[in-house]
Amino acid sequence: MTPVAYCTNVHPAEDLDGVLAQLDRYAVRVRENLGVDTLALGLWLSEPVARGLAEDVAARRGLAAELRARGLEVSTLNAFPYGGFHDEVVKHSVYVPRWTDPRRLSYTMACATVLADLLPDTAAYGSISTLPLGWREPWTSDDDAQARAAFDVVARLLRAQAARDGRPIRLAVEPEPGCVLDTVADAVGWLADRVDHDHVGICLDTCHLAVSFADPVDAVNTIRASGLKIVKVQASAALEVAEPGTEEARRALAAFAEPRYLHQVRENAPTGVLAADDLPEALADLPAENPWRVHFHVPLHARPAAPLRSTTDVLSSAVAAVRSIADVMPHVEVETYTWTVLPEPVDDLAEGIAAELRWAADHLVNGVVA
Template sequence: MTVTPLSYCTNVHPAEDLDGVLAQLDRYAEPVRRLVGTDVLGLGLWLPAALAAGLADDPALRAKLRTELDARGLEVHTLNAFPYGGFHDEVVKHSVYRPQWTDQRRLEYTLDCATVLADLLPDGARYGSISTLPLAWRTPWDDADDAAAMRALTELTAVLDGMASRDGRPIRLAVEPEPGCVLDSVADAVRWLAPRVDPRYVGLCLDTCHLAVSFADPAETVAEIHRAGLSVVKVQASAALQVEEPASEAAQQALADFTEPRYLHQVRERTEDGVVLGADDLPQARTELPALRTWRVHFHVPLHARPAAPLSATTDVLRAAVAALASTVDELPHVEVETYTWSVLPETAGNGGDTALIRGIAAELRWAAAQLLGQDGGVR
């Protein structure tokens, strides 16, 4: 029986160089593996651009990283190449969308990640995946930007095709739609990608927090992707914050605890007639949205722990999306738990030092194994 690769994304940990990444393995990843109780644990590795370039230029360094992973019972099927660097700066916000896909640096970073991943993939891996941003933040963007992004993706595809011929298995790019971006929703991504890309090497990263925030139907979304001849290369298993009565004083007080300066937390509200209204961050939502119906907030919350009332989480969307995939494809794509927000969760929900973080990540992985993959005995 094929085992779906299940990983947790290391963008939850701050590190900008190889020493920092190796320290993460000892401080967090190996303790998570032991706590989960598995011989081998998957990591969705995040490598900042400078580190990816250094590894890509030095086969000995790549071999060292592979050896260090193997020694700790860790394996890598997927890389997260959405953040270019500085993902734990005091303020990230819109900078996470730069450089965009019109910038040569984005292409070079992604090519470096492909080179690294090819040497990290387990021997039995079917393919490797690299998730990336949905082209750019929505403004400014014009036809010339469209053309530049397409040229970059065409160049990337040619390199990936050569690598697949050499190695016998593909590295695939997973474009991750996100509210507020050029490819705001999966529907936007399908319309843009389907006529332009080679689906052997470019597909979708289905981030289920983003999917929930867009108010798209999970089953119809999966069907739409496959009707267009594309595929889900990677699932980022994530849940959004949900607020049933956003105008209430209790809800606004609860949301105040999630209003923080580091990351962007887009908010969407679907009106009675189905129109989805948006605000680019939680502070703006209070003045820009009518707050008459449910809000969904781009704030990744732990999969296993329901937020305190009057808030909730969109884990039902995550379950439905994976179930739809399971009924559509013969083998599920990579599944990566991506709750990068532990450091900015309200104190009662997420902080408490290394022990709390390790326990939280382990609990998420157990939840995902049981609830999404039907692996009641554990992660593997």
């Protein structure tokens, strides 16, 4: 059975000591709370940590030993945030550096070097999720050419690494609303004829998928028809409200308009999907005459109070569709990085993460992920 990992980008850790401290403070307690011998992590390493480990084989082996000692295993890394993911204001800075910047390639390959030494013996491959090129503005034809060249280089380096180590590390591009590759269709259109399908594929974030109002089964089939692999699924849920124009709905939504992260909003109008780049902007500018979905990763097990709901139905449909076409189930990672900015943050984060993973086991693993 493929275990469901939880992504550690929920924890602020900008150096290796901080990474180890958050493993002790949270990950070990989550494992103990679940009563399992081994807990899967989707590890996030800031650029300085990844670079330092990539340059020091002894340090990488030491981290692998620290993980084993705690009953933790890593088959996937989240290399979307470069650093500063828990700064007071993150917003658009999470999309920097873009894939036009050599720093993005260097960071990604440092992560690949680290992951190769962390993979458990049972892992068929490793995966690294990454941003969908960058934020959509500005983006020129020269930027497009630079990004394409960077992907050519990363595929060549990953091929060489796989030949040397015997197991591939695959890059998983994660479409996100507002980015150059906003939707699954955008990502497929850009990647399908440009990349090495053995080493570059898709990270299907089901919150982002829901916000786009795409049909999850159609999205999965579109990826399959293109020849690209779904390398990784980020199991996540968005906020949804059927009647965003009511006073009750606007009051409930405003509670989620926090200053750290960007919360893109889409309105499913009869003439097409309307867009706002952040929740305050949506509350001010969108007509609010049709259903909204909001890019706010809400805990999978915790239903928002009415009139809000979460899009766990999209998540379940997407994972079932992936399973129906997959010879080998991709890595599945619960990525709820917003615990500390919820309108009512939890008192015990480890207990909250464990509850979310129990939900994932009940709804995604049993009879689905195998």
